[in-house]
Amino acid sequence: MAAEETGKCSEAYPMKGGDGPSNYAKNSIYQKGVIDAAKELLNKAIAEKLDIETFSSANSFHIADLGCSVGPNTFLAVETILEAVLFKYQSRGLNCQIPEFQVFFNDHTSNDFNMLFNSLPQNRQYYAAGLPGSFYGRILPDASIHFFHSSISLHWLSRVPKDVTDSNSPAWNKGRIHYLDSTDEVVRAYEAQYAKDMECFLHARAQETVHGGLMVITTHGYPADTPPSHSQANIISQILGSCLIDMARKGVVSEEKIDSFNVPIYYVCPRELEAAIEQNGCFSIEIMEHLPTVMEQDTISKNSKLIASHTRAVMEGLFKQHFGEEILDELFDLFHMKVKEQHSALESAEKGVNILIVLKRKAN
Template identity: 65%
Template sequence: MAADDTSNVFEAHPMEGGDGPNSYAKNSIVQRGVVDAAKELVKRAIVETLNIDILSSSNSFKIADLGCSVGPNTFYAVENMIEAVEFKYQSQGQNSQIPEFQVLFNDHASNDFNMLFISFPENKRYYAAGVPGSFYSRVFPNASIHLVHSSYAIHWLSRVPKEVLDKHSPAWNKGKIHYLNARDEVVRAYEAQYVEDMECFLHARAQEIVYGGLMVLIFPGRPNGSASSQAWANMSFQVLGSCLMDLVRKGVISEEKVDSSNMPIYSMTPQELEDAVKQNGCFSVEIMANLPHPLVDDTLSVPQLLASHLRTGVEGMVKKQFGEEILDELFDLYREKCEHDALNFLAVLGHNFIVVLRRKAD
């Protein structure tokens, strides 16, 4: 599947928009903690590996944030990167050559870009634009981007693997909404979708990023060689699936709707991403590291924090499949189940990674 084939149709599952009690803007403290945990590594990567000669004759340094959602986390990440680029110029005695910055905020067209735009910091030091479209295809012109950033986004697949929704397939995932503790055929279907998607992702970025440009990827996953249960998303969707089946037994929803509902998320290992990079061949791995456990200072209890974190990410999918009326009951059930295993959830919530790639010259 060619990454620049605009005929492809990608599933869009944006975070909950607006600024209401269940919105991403008010329930993304976990993601903010991960951005903070990566802050110094991102700065170091830019200062140590960015070649400012890539700017050539242009006086505009272009940064793209893929999967930007609605803020505020994207703004923190962008400011951190701009400070690092400025420091790079200053450290080489080129203070007067610091370029103007343009930041291109990318997400699906159904993302709440209005919320993003009205949330811009008043003192932002860059020109901004919203760029709708799936990052599994081309979204920018050829060789136009100097620095790509993406945090908590590339674990989302472009679509649910078709096989898991096909009643006649060995990979039909009956009674489940994800691949943890599912049949081997289900796991392989998710793995194959991930491999295909990363091939598209890297192929598209290889065309968009200038030679010598950098890409910073921050993602939740699981350690190399670990079981699938060592990923927060996998554990979380297993619990959410059990909550949905509880509602089936209560007669609130039908089992057929659960059978036809799967979450398009894959919890990769750093090694799987490195393998995809090697297969693509256009990037060198500059940094690959585990991130420190995010510090989450919040007034919510751990189970409530976990429930709010999940709800803001999947509410749209749940609402579309099962209806809005089950949302409160479903996530109350989820919170109650998390109370029995909160420490294990917190442990795997710390499995976050950073990979810094440099675009190689052909």
């Protein structure tokens, strides 16, 4: 399937918008922690890898944040990028050539862009624009972006792998909602979907990035020697699945509805990322590192209420779309109760890693 087609038919599960107590903006301290942890490497990437001389004749410098959600974390990342680029111009004595900055905030069309733009920083040094659409397809003109950024977004697949919801397939994921605690066939279906999505993602970005431009991606993953089945994420998916099963026993949801539901999230290992980039061939890997442990991760792990509110802010749209809004309060109340019961197991489980990778667009 072409990248453009994949982008058009990509499924959308936006983070919870609005200004209520369970919205994403108020329940994304972990994601903020990841952006804070990435700041040093982001500055290093721009200082050492961004060839501003290539762009010095341009009147404007274009940045795109992919999977921006509703803020405020996207603004923190953009501010870091902009300040580092400004410093590089100034340190090279190019003050008179400093361009104007245009920032594109990208997410699915169902994202709460009103919330995003209502919270734009007042004293920003850039022109802001919304960019609706899936990043698994083309969203910008050829060679138009100097710097792509994406933080904690690329673990979301474009869709649930088809085979895991097909009762006639060996990969049918009956009774489970994710691949982490499932059969080899289900795992392979998720792996294949991730590989296909990354092919489309890199193909689209290769066309949109100027030669010499950078792309910095931070994504959830796991070390090569630690399978994700041992992770905190696996325990959370099992708890969510058990909540749905309990609700099915009470007649709140049907077993058939559960069997057709799967979470479209995939945790990558470094060698899979490298393989996808090498196959695409348009980018060089400049930096690839695990980020330092995020302090907010420990804060969340020690607080069952935070785990529940964080999970709801991220997952509510996914469950609402499949099961309907009327089950949400009961589902996440039950989830909170079960998290409290299994808190010691969650706190001691492997927490996975966040992988930061810096890619540079090669010349044709």
